Structures are given as C-alpha cells and as structure tokens.
Amino acid sequence: KPQRFLYLLVPGYWHSTGPMAWGSLLIMSYPIAMIIYTYFVIRNNQAWAKILGIIGIILALSTHWYTGVVMQLNPGRFINHTALAPLLFLTGAFISGIGLLIVILWIQNMIVSVKKRIDWSLMEEMAQYMMLGIAFDIFLLFLEFMQSIYGNANEVLAHDEVLMGVFRFPYLWLEVVIGLFIPLFILVTPLKRTKTGIVIASFLVAIGVYGMRIWWVMGGQYLQTFY
Numbered sequence: 001k002p003q004r005f006l007y008l009l010v011p012g013y014w015h016s017t018g019p020m021a022w023g024s025l026l027i028m029s030y031p032i033a034m035i036i037y038t039y040f041v042i043r044n045n046q047a048w049a050k051i052l053g054i055i056g057i058i059l060a061l062s063t064h065w066y067t068g069v070v071m072q073l074n075p076g077r078f079i080n081h082t083a084l085a086p087l088l089f090l091t092g093a094f095i096s097g098i099g100l101l102i103v104i105l106w107i108q109n110m111i112v113s114v115k116k117r118i119d120w121s122l123m124e125e126m127a128q129y130m131m132l133g134i135a136f137d138i139f140l141l142f143l144e145f146m147q148s149i150y151g152n153a154n155e156v157l158a159h160d161e162v163l164m165g166v167f168r169f170p171y172l173w174l175e176v177v178i179g180l181f182i183p184l185f186i187l188v189t190p191l192k193r194t195k196t197g198i199v200i201a202s203f204l205v206a207i208g209v210y211g212m213r214i215w216w217v218m219g220g221q222y223l224q225t226f227y
Contacts, residue, residue: 019073023066030059064093077220078158082147088140088212095133096209098126099183099202106199120195127198130205131187138180162219170211171219179208 007013008024015021037052068086075081102123109117148159163171183201191197 019066019070023063023070026059026063026066030056030063033059060093061090064089071216071220074220076224078154078223079162080216080220082144084140084144088137088144088216091133091137091140092209092212095130095137096206098130098133099205099209102126102130102202103199103206106195123198124192127187127192127201130202131184131192134180134184134187134205138184141176141180158219158223162222163215166222167215167219170214174211175208175215178204179211180205183208 005020005024008018008021009028033052033056037049037056040049040052065086068089071077071080072082072085105118105123109120145159148155148163183204186192186197186201192201
C-alpha cells in the first residue's frame with residue numbers, strides 16, 4: 001500500500017526522530033523547488049535562480065542521502081544494512097547525473113544551431129569529475145566486498161547467494177564491469193580526448209548505476225524470502 005506514505009505528512013502522525021518522516025518532506029520539496037527554479041531560469045531572473053539553485057543542490061544531496069539512510073537502518077536486510085549506504089547512493093547519483101547530463105548536452109548540440117551549442121570543453125571537464133566519482137565508487141564497493149566475504153554468516157550468505165547468485169548480472173556485470181571499470185578505463189586513456197569515448201563512458205555509467213539500484217533494492221528484499 002504505497003499510499004500509506006500520506007500518513008507521514010499528517011501532523012498527528014509526525015515523528016521528528018523518524019527518518020521516513022523527514023524523507024517524505026525532502027522527496028516532495030525537491031521537485032517543487034526545481035519547478036520554481038526552472039520558472040526563474042526561463043524568466044531570466046538570475047538572482048532568484050541562483051538562490052533556488054543553491055536550495056535545490058542542498059535538497060538533492062539530502063534526498064539521496066536520505067534514500068541511503070532509510071535503507072541502512074533496516075537490520076533485516078543484510079545487503080542494505082551498512083553505514084556506507086548513504087555514500088553509495090550519493091556517489092551513484094553524482095556520477096550518473098553527470099553521465100546523463102553529458103549525453104543530453106551531446107544530443108542537444110546535434111539539434112540546436114551552432115551559436116546555441118555548449119562548448120565541448122565543458123563536457124570534458126565534467127567527464128573528469130565523473131572519473132573521480134567512479135574511482136571513489138569502486139573504492140566503496142571494494143570496502144563492501146571485503147565486509148561481505150570476511151563478515152558473519154548472514155553477510156557471506158548475501159554475497160554468495162544474492163550478489164554472486166541471483167543478482168550476479170546487475171551487480172557484477174551491469175554495475176561493476178559495464179558501469180564502472182569500462183568507463184574508468186576510457187577516462188584514464190587517450191580515449192578520454194574523443195567525443196565518442198566520453199559519450200560512451202557517460203552512457204555506460206548511467207546504465208551501471210541503474211544496475212546498482214536493481215541489486216540494492218531487489219537483492220535486499222530477496223533475502224527476506226529465505227525466512
């Protein structure tokens with residue numbers, strides 16, 4: 001019953017120590033702030049657009065942080081029950097957001113007139129930030145890997161039966177290989193100087209983060225079917 005989230009918005013049910021109570025406010029306020037921000041951008045009101053842009057950044061970070069926190073605080077799902085969850089979600093949002101933006105701007109440049117095209121050097125700079133995010137994401141996944149293979153029986157079960165079993169493709173191939181290592185290889189070699197290389201890396205990163213969402217959400221729920 002997904003409509004039950006409405007209870008979190010009713011003052012009588014409000015609980016200031018409940019992460020989902022704050023999360024409901026963040027999830028609703030973030031798109032509203034973006035709509036208002038878009039309005040001021042269209043009206044070319046730079047002062048208010050800047051203010052709403054800063055608020056939007058804070059809300060975006062908070063929303064992705066909350067997503068990790070609310071899953072982290074669930075000891076019944078061994079895959080999700082880790083203090084690194086908020087960092088994994090923030091990093092995934094960071095690199096996939098940059099990747100999708102690069103792909104969108106690349107498509108836009110092929111459609112609009114020459115005067116309205118975005119300078120490609122900007123996308124090259126964005127790709128470098130994406131590369132740093134990819135490296136950090138690999139580091140976080142390595143820490144999780146170490147924890148799972150040297151952890152308790154539940155963590156070993158999660159790694160062997162879920163990550164390397166049922167969800168092997170979205171975890172190992174879709175996220176780790178296709179979404180992280182291949183883009184990282186592209187961005188640390190001379191391929192990073194080509195438009196094709198940057199666009200392919202950006203597209204693969206976006207696909208990889210989608211794979212992460214699959215095994216993270218569905219994998220955590222799958223473990224509960226064991227009992």
